[in-house]
Amino acid sequence: MTSERPDTKSRLSRNYKLQLATVFVGFLVFGFSENIKGPAIPRIQTSFGIDEMQLGTLLSLNALGYLLACTFTAFLVRKLGIKRVSLFAFGSMTLSGILIFLSHHYSAFSVSYFLMYIGNGILEIALAILGARIFVRNTGTMMNLSHFFYGLSSTVAPxxxxxLMTVTVLSWELDWRGMYLLILSLSVIPMIPALFASFPGDELAENERIPWSSLMRDRTVWLLVLILTFGVVSELAVxxxxxxxxEKAYGWESASASGMLSAFFLCFTFARLFLGPITDRIGFTLSLIIFSGFSGLCTIAAIAAGQAGAILFAAAGxxxxxxxxxxxxFIAKRYRRQSDTVITFTVTLMGIGNVIGNYLIGAITQSFKAGDTARADAGLMRGLQAGYSFIALCALLCSATGIILYRRLKKRNELL
Structure with missing residues (x-):
């Protein structure tokens, strides 16, 4: 028995490395696939001769496909297992890259692009479930580290x-089709460790899983949905x-304004790298209260200070x-044996809330802007400030909801 222990530990170590490679490289690929569209969209629009309404419809349908994928991924995981679902997600994204490359009609492109977003939705849930299952120690640190890779690729993807769109190979310019083919083909890389790794959790019997009726009655889950929604609206709206x-409030040049956005993503990315151990040390719930509150206050201070405080927009990240x-x-710790169901539930509702939140930002901006018809510049400034203040408000509401969660869990002696 003793002689088998080193070999067992070695096998476990190799398997854990394969698990980590799947999650970390998976998040890198996920970040690339979600954030390469910015530079490509103008060229796609020109290639197919579509107007803004058609473009908006395309992106809206893809967002719908993303949400639909989030809703059925937990079912796929229960039926097929997390390993097969992960391989399916990576494979569908690789296939979508090939189909996008071969699409020379708008209808074919729309279907190919929709498939990519289905793959993105499945991958987001699958990676979250994988992380919840394998990060049993230092969960906060490891979750933040895995999302650091997403932030890293998101920063450099545009x-x-x-x-890549300007690269010429054998007198042939890659353009946006070749760029999508190359970037989405990277999905093959995390398929390799996923193929050789084994993942825990698929052995859980159906009758051991939390029923949806119980989930709907769990107030803690609904508080998590609210915290996640407010936080993600504030994050993505930036x-x-x-x-x-x-550009419109201060008259900045496009390069300078884009530079401040890059500074935000830089702060955002490295915060995930360095703040993970703090969340493990002081607790998940307290971390949510402190960090989201800090972000909201930074944004409010940036708006109040004007151009002199613009750096605080980046610090909010x-x-x-x-x-x-x-x-x-938090979900991985509290709902370890039912994490796939809880993650699917919270992320799906968060996606719906994010759509509503971004609509409200635009509506608030337009409403305050239209309130002063006599002075267009003043109305625009007030509208922009009101809209961006809603982003700050979402961060503060995230913190306030965290306080409610903290009190609830403390009363029950269930703080994490």
Whole structure:
């Protein structure tokens, strides 16, 4: 028996390395696939001759496909196992890259692009479930570290996409089709460790899983949904609204405004790298309260200070970055044997909330802007400030909901 222990430990060590490679490289690929569209969209629009309405419809349908994938991934995991679902997600993204490359009609492209977003939705849930199952120690640190790789690839994806579209190979310019083919083909890389690794959790019997009826009655889960929704709205809205705010409110050049957005993502990415151990040390719930509150206060201070405080917009990324991975760590700890169901439930509702939140930002901006018809510049400024203040409000609501969760768990002696 004693002589078998080193070999057992060695096998476990090799398997854990394969698990880590699947999750970390998977998040890298996920970040690339989600964030290469920015530089490509103008060229796609020109290639197919589509107008803004058609483009908006395309992106909306893809967002719907992403949400649909989130809803049925837990079912697939129960029926097929997390390993097969992960391989399916990576494989569908690789296939979508090939189909996008071969698409020369708008209808074929729409279907190919929709398939890519289905793969993205499945992959997001699959990676979250994988992390929840394998990160049994230092869960907060490891969850934040895995999402660091997503942030890293998200930061460089637009630059890499722009560069690849101008590359010429044998007198043939890659353009956006070749760029998508190359980037999405990277999905093959995490398939290799996933193929040789074994993952825990698939052996759980159906009658051991938490029923949806119980999940719907769990107030803690609904608080997690609210925290995640407020946090993600505040996080993702920055990418769509910060450059617009700096250019129109302060008259910044596009390069300078984009540079501030890059600074936000830089703070965001490295916060996930360094703040993970703090979440493990002080607790997940307290971390959510402190970090999201910090982000909201930074954003409010940036708006109030004007151009002189613009750097605080970037600093807000430090606080909002740990929210998503910390929620995943919380679920992994509290609902370890039912994490696939809880993650699917929370992320799906978060996606719906994110759509509503971004609509509200635009509606608030337009409403305050239209309120002063006599002074267009003043109305625009007030509208932009009101809209961006809603982003700050979401971060503060994330913190406030965290306080409610903290009190609930403390009363029950269930703090994490």
């Amino acid at each position: 630059m890499i996409a722009s560069g 990418g769509g609204w910060l450059v617009n705010y700096l 430090i606080g909002i970055a740990p929210v998503y991975p910390t929620i995943m760590a």
